[in-house]
Each structure stands twice: as C-alpha cells, then as structure tokens.
Amino acid sequence: MPIKNRFAELHDEITAWRRDLHEHPELMFDTHRTAATVAEKLRAFGCDDVTEGIGRTGVVGVIKGKQSVSGKTIGLRADMDALPIFEDTGLPYASKTEGVMHACGHDGHTAMLLGAAKYLCETRHFDGTCVVIFQPAEEGGGGGREMCDDGLMTRWNIDEVYGMHNWPGMPTGSFHIRPGPFFAATDTFEIDVRGLGGHAAKPNETVDTTVLASNMVLAFQSIASRNADPVKQLVVSVTSFETESKAFNVIPEQVTLRGTVRTLDPDTRDLARRRLTEIATHTASAYGGSATVNYMDGYPVMVNHEEPTEFVSDVARSVSGDLQKAPLVMGGEDFAFMLEERPGAYILVGNGDTAMVHHPKYNFNDDAIPAGCSWWADIIETRMPAA
Numbered sequence: 304m305p306i307k308n309r310f311a312e313l314h315d316e317i318t319a320w321r322r323d324l325h326e327h328p329e330l331m332f333d334t335h336r337t338a339a340t341v342a343e344k345l346r347a348f349g350c351d352d353v354t355e356g357i358g359r360t361g362v363v364g365v366i367k368g369k370q371s372v373s374g375k376t377i378g379l380r381a382d383m384d385a386l387p388i389f390e391d392t393g394l395p396y397a398s399k400t401e402g403v404m405h406a407c408g409h410d411g412h413t414a415m416l417l418g419a420a421k422y423l424c425e426t427r428h429f430d431g432t433c434v435v436i437f438q439p440a441e442e443g444g445g446g447g448r449e450m451c452d453d454g455l456m457t458r459w460n461i462d463e464v465y466g467m468h469n470w471p472g473m474p475t476g477s478f479h480i481r482p483g484p485f486f487a488a489t490d491t492f493e494i495d496v497r498g499l500g501g502h503a504a505k506p507n508e509t510v511d512t513t514v515l516a517s518n519m520v521l522a523f524q525s526i527a528s529r530n531a532d533p534v535k536q537l538v539v540s541v542t543s544f545e546t547e548s549k550a551f552n553v554i555p556e557q558v559t560l561r562g563t564v565r566t567l568d569p570d571t572r573d574l575a576r577r578r579l580t581e582i583a584t585h586t587a588s589a590y591g592g593s594a595t596v597n598y599m600d601g602y603p604v605m606v607n608h609e610e611p612t613e614f615v616s617d618v619a620r621s622v623s624g625d626l627q628k629a630p631l632v633m634g635g636e637d638f639a640f641m642l643e644e645r646p647g648a649y650i651l652v653g654n655g656d657t658a659m660v661h662h663p664k665y666n667f668n669d670d671a672i673p674a675g676c677s678w679w680a681d682i683i684e685t686r687m688p689a690a
C-alpha cells in the first residue's frame with residue numbers, strides 16, 4: 304500500500320491550500336481565518352458533521368465509513384497555529400502578516416489532514432468513523448488541552464488518536480517514530496529574588512541581588528549534572544535575567560529569573576522541581592536575601608503507546624518503504640494531552656534538507672504531502688477495514 308494515486312492527483316490542490324495558509328499565519332488561539340477555511344473545506348468535502356469553536360478555535364469534522372459494524376472511531380489531529388517570527392524566506396507566498404510566520408509547518412499539517420479528509424469523504428472505504436481534529440495554540444498555548452477539556456474524546460467517542468509533525472533534516476516523506484516517551488515535559492519557572500539595593504560603590508551596605516542570582520543560575524546547572532540520574536534526560540535553562548534598573552551605579556533591590564525545565568519521566572520532573580526550589584531559596588538566604596519560586600507545569604511528556612506505535616509503523620513502512628527510529632526530543636508537544644486521554648501515536652515525517660523549525664528561513668516541504676496524506680488515510684482504511 305504505497306502512496307495513494309489519488310494524492311498524486313490532489314498534490315497541486317493541497318499545495319495551493321498549504322501556500323494560502325502560509326500566506327495568512329495566525330497566532331495561538333487567534334486562528335479565526337484558518338479555522339473558518341478548514342471548516343468550509345470540510346463541509347465542501349461532504350463531512351457528516353463539522354463543529355467549530357472546540358478549544359476556543361478548534362474544528363472537528365466527522366467522516367463516516369461506508370460500514371459501521373465495528374463501532375470504532377479514530378481521531379486524526381493537526382495543528383493550525385503559527386509563530387511570532389519575522390519571515391525571511393523571500394517566497395512568493397511568504398507571510399502577509401508582519402512578524403507572524405508559519406515557521407513550524409503547521410500550515411503543512413493542516414493541509415495534509417484536509418487532503419486526507421477530502422479523500423476519505425470521496426471513498427469512505429472503511430468500517431467505522433474518522434474524526435479529523437484541527438487544533439489551535441500548539442505553540443505554548445495548550446490548544447490540545449483545551450480541546451480535551453471541551454470533551455473532545457467523549458463527545459466524539461474517540462477510541463484512538465494519531466498525530467504527525469514534519470521534521471527538517473530527515474529525507475522528504477520518510478517516517479521516524481519511537482514507542483514510549485518521545486517529546487519532553489516543558490515546565491517553566493519564574494523566580495523573584497529580593498535583596499537590599501544601594502549604591503554600586505558601597506556593596507558592603509547592600510544585599511547584592513545580581514551576585515546572588517548569578518550564583519543561583521550557576522548552581523541550577525548542578526541539578527542535571529549532580530542530582531539527576533545520569534542516564535536520564537534533563538535540561539534546566541535560565542532564559543531571562545532581569546533587574547529593575549539599567550543604571551551603571553545602582554545595585555538593584557530585585558531580580559527576576561525565568562527559564563524552563565525539560566524532562567522525560569515523572570521522577571526526574573519532581574526532582575528538578577524540588578531541587579530548583581531548594582537551590583533558589585537556600586542560595587538566597589546564604590547571601591542574606593530571599594527568593595520566591597513560581598514553578599509552572601507545562602505540557603506533559605508525550606508518550607507513544609506501544610501497540611498503536613507498532614501499527615502506524617507498519618503503515619508508515621508501507622507508505623514510504625522505510626522507517627527509522629526517531630531521536631528523543633526535548634521540545635514539547637501538546638498532543639501529549641490527547642495521548643494522556645486515549646491510546647495512539649505521533650510520528651515525524653521528513654521535511655528534507657531545510658532550515659530547522661522555528662527558523663525565519665524555514666518552509667514546509669510540499670513534496671512531503673503525498674506521503675503524509677497517505678499515512679493518514681491508510682491508518683483509517685487499515686485499522687478499520689471495510690468488508
């Protein structure tokens with residue numbers, strides 16, 4: 304079951320949809336034009352039901368197979384949002400919105416799932432129901448969580464759910480996957496450091512917050528190197544060090560540190576949270592100051608379920624003739640929320656030799672469209688075969 308001929312026929316049409324989405328990127332939950340475009344197309348394809356406004360701006364389409372003996376429902380999910388990046392591709396269909404760009408290829412994901420929906424509406428050669436899920440706010444907004452909170456899995460009786468992301472640096476249209484933990488939990492922290500401000504020439508009369516907070520930043524690096532099990536993955540990054548003053552001669556009274564913690568298992572996640580808090584408060588008191596840690600849980604670890612991963616691996620192998628084991632990714636993916644509620648799996652499709660995602664020169668590779676669409680459609684036709 305290689306790439307379906309129908310997707311070779313539809314390739315130009317799907318590419319045109321993708322480039323239209325690329326030209327009109329939208330951020331987070333403000334995916335109004337994108338969602339309206341998706342809903343309009345799903346209705347035109349002949350979906351049995353199309354619901355808008357799930358998880359604020361998410362769209363859900365229902366496609367019933369020609370048989371309904373199995374009673375089974377499979378969800379296929381794509382993300383729709385763009386990033387706050389100034390595009391630097393020089394493409395004829397580059398972003399028309401200054402400072403907003405489809406730099407993660409969600410335009411391609413949405414277009415590929417629309418292509419699969421069109422094909423499945425035409426053919427309906429399966430026994431059960433396919434639910435196509437288009438979510439907003441993958442890039443840090445938790446749109447997947449909001450759709451789940453709106454009852455996505457129960458309202459549409461979804462039994463299994465699958466997701467896909469393009470990946471630069473992997474051969475175009477090739478597939479990469481791994482069972483178990485795949486993408487990291489992405490927690491964030493903000494630390495309010497307090498000391499005693501004063502004249503920079505009289506540090507002896509101050510509690511210097513910048514020296515104190517600098518030691519904190521360095522000590523945080525011992526969490527990964529000295530506290531965590533060395534065979535487990537952990538990243539602690541301080542990304543912002545902000546004082547209240549820009550003066551050359553003032554020791555600030557207060558410093559704010561911000562950063563992120565990335566982990567792939569609950570024990571390491573708990574350890575990092577505990578040690579970060581201990582190091583912050585004890586370092587502050589050692590220097591005569593104080594620290595308040597606000598530790599915020601982000602996306603959970605995205606875990607691919609074993610059997611569904613094996614199943615979609617076979618589908619991927621039949622589509623592209625090749626399948627590689629994907630590397631662990633310390634980035635986050637809010638499809639994790641859907642995989643916490645239902646069994647399923649997430650796969651990477653190669654984007655070829657392009658700039659990395661989130662880079663101003665990145666572009667989704669339209670040559671991956673037939674492989675991506677075929678993978679979606681084959682999941683439905685193989686998992687719920689019609690008699």
Ligand SMILES: [Zn+2]
Pocket residue numbers: 406407442660661
């Ligand atoms: Zn991204």
Ligand SMILES: [Zn+2]
Pocket residue numbers: 407408409441468
């Ligand atoms: Zn992405």
